Amino acid sequence: MFVSENLTVNENGHLAAGGIDTVELAEKYGTPLYVMDEQVVRNTLRRFKDSIDKFYGGKGEVHYASKAFSCMEMCRIVNSEGVGLDAVSIGELYTAVKAGFDVSKIGFHGNNKTNEELEYAVSVGVGHIIVDNISELMRLEKIAAEKGVKPAIMFRIKPGIDAHTHNFVKTGQIDSKFGFALETGEAFDAVKQAISCENVELMGLHCHIGSQIFDIAPFEEAARVMLGFIADIKNKLGFEIKGLNLGGGFGIKYLQKDDPSPFETYMERVSKVVKSECERLSIAQPFIFIEPGRSVAAPAGITLYTVGARKEIPNIRTYISVDGGMADSPRYILYGSEYEAVVANKASQDKSETVTIAGKCCESGDLIGENMPLQHAESGDIIAVCATGAYNYSMSSNYNRLQKPAVVFINNGQSRIAVKRETLDDIIRNDV
Numbered sequence: 001m002f003v004s005e006n007l008t009v010n011e012n013g014h015l016a017a018g019g020i021d022t023v024e025l026a027e028k029y030g031t032p033l034y035v036m037d038e039q040v041v042r043n044t045l046r047r048f049k050d051s052i053d054k055f056y057g058g059k060g061e062v063h064y065a066s067k068a069f070s071c072m073e074m075c076r077i078v079n080s081e082g083v084g085l086d087a088v089s090i091g092e093l094y095t096a097v098k099a100g101f102d103v104s105k106i107g108f109h110g111n112n113k114t115n116e117e118l119e120y121a122v123s124v125g126v127g128h129i130i131v132d133n134i135s136e137l138m139r140l141e142k143i144a145a146e147k148g149v150k151p152a153i154m155f156r157i158k159p160g161i162d163a164h165t166h167n168f169v170k171t172g173q174i175d176s177k178f179g180f181a182l183e184t185g186e187a188f189d190a191v192k193q194a195i196s197c198e199n200v201e202l203m204g205l206h207c208h209i210g211s212q213i214f215d216i217a218p219f220e221e222a223a224r225v226m227l228g229f230i231a232d233i234k235n236k237l238g239f240e241i242k243g244l245n246l247g248g249g250f251g252i253k254y255l256q257k258d259d260p261s262p263f264e265t266y267m268e269r270v271s272k273v274v275k276s277e278c279e280r281l282s283i284a285q286p287f288i289f290i291e292p293g294r295s296v297a298a299p300a301g302i303t304l305y306t307v308g309a310r311k312e313i314p315n316i317r318t319y320i321s322v323d324g325g326m327a328d329s330p331r332y333i334l335y336g337s338e339y340e341a342v343v344a345n346k347a348s349q350d351k352s353e354t355v356t357i358a359g360k361c362c363e364s365g366d367l368i369g370e371n372m373p374l375q376h377a378e379s380g381d382i383i384a385v386c387a388t389g390a391y392n393y394s395m396s397s398n399y400n401r402l403q404k405p406a407v408v409f410i411n412n413g414q415s416r417i418a419v420k421r422e423t424l425d426d427i428i429r430n431d432v
């Protein structure tokens with residue numbers, strides 16, 4: 001009935017998430033409110049892990065891409081599932097470290113890491129660092145030498161795959177700021193250079209072709225290209241690459257019409273390609289990493305708002321204005337991303353209207369969405385926007401000096417605050 005499987009309608013006709021009445025959550029914690037279902041996060045992580053076991057003999061690791069949604073509680077949950085982490089900044093890394101994350105399972109990313117970030121990553125002892133460019137390699141080599149350590153590294157490679165997704169979230173093609181290009185020989189030269197470095201150990205290669213990808217074929221193609229490169233390195237340089245990170249990017253269901261393949265199908269098909277290519281190329285099967293972000297966090301989340309104004313403009317449109325907007329939900333204004341919405345206190349009613357849900361920020365593009373089917377909404381109603389767990393809280397801002405909403409986790413019929421709502425004093429805390 002809803003895009004996310006944990007959503008139902010309860011006996012009061014209210015929307016329930018994980019069996020909890022969302023109208024009660026809105027009353028208890030206020031709105032806007034991010035609600036994350038812990039069980040959905042855990043189940044998804046287990047499915048990822050199980051499918052690596054089933055289709056690739058367990059020779060792999062899941063690293064949750066924390067850019068999708070990061071806070072200390074999320075890190076604790078991911079860590080307790082024995083899953084690793086992709087941290088893309090010192091802030092994400094610090095959050096994980098402070099949450100007690102097993103640092104040996106953290107891959108540290110970033111296309112323009114600062115020395116401060118590299119030094120911090122080395123000093124806390126992250127599992128490996130995914131190096132993006134030669135300047136970074138040289139700086140890391142120096143930092144490692146100074147500290148007397150030999151960090152494991154991977155190289156971020158652009159496999160030259162054009163995934164069918166929004167331009168802003170494509171990352172695997174040659175015209176990309178991320179990583180080393182294969183076609184130009186840049187990646188091969190970088191590998192040669194890394195092998196000659198004394199203070200880093202090249203343990204793997206990494207690629208990530210984009211995000212919200214529904215098609216499995218580009219993932220298979222990326223695996224083929226990367227394995228071809230691994231064979232090339234073995235044949236020409238006599239060096240064995242042991243790890244291969246195939247990135248994240250698995251599409252999720254935002255709208256009823258979306259029909260993403262189950263992750264198990266991805267893993268089955270990609271594992272088959274990896275095994276057969278390794279045999280064909282006479283190379284050892286690499287240890288595989290995958291880095292899902294959106295697919296773990298998005299389906300676990302909803303955002304709750306309270307309706308304020310309702311404006312009917314005859315023959316044009318009806319605006320339903322809510323107490324949040326682009327500051328907590330920036331994906332419509334950024335990518336035109338569409339969501340399913342429900343009036344949480346009228347969830348059993350038909351969606352009798354088509355409306356524009358607008359935010360409270362001072363610009364016309366501040367919309368949660370247009371042409372959204374919705375129950376008749378009036379001032380005081382609670383609106384739930386579904387599948388918002390990824391890239392909303394993590395990309396939220398204080399635009400118009402709005403306070404960032406709280407994050408509440410739900411589990412087993414209970415709710416708890418994971419991130420407090422910002423106060424007005426938080427808004428001015430760094431002002432001098």
Ligand code: LLP
Nearest residue numbers: 065208211212248249250291292293294391
């Ligand atoms: N690994 C790397 C290196 C990445 O760059 C990303 C996402 C991921 C893993 C996780 O991809 P996912 O499984 O979440 O698709 N803000 C955009 C999405 C940006 C994705 C950036 N990189 C959005 O809201 O759609």
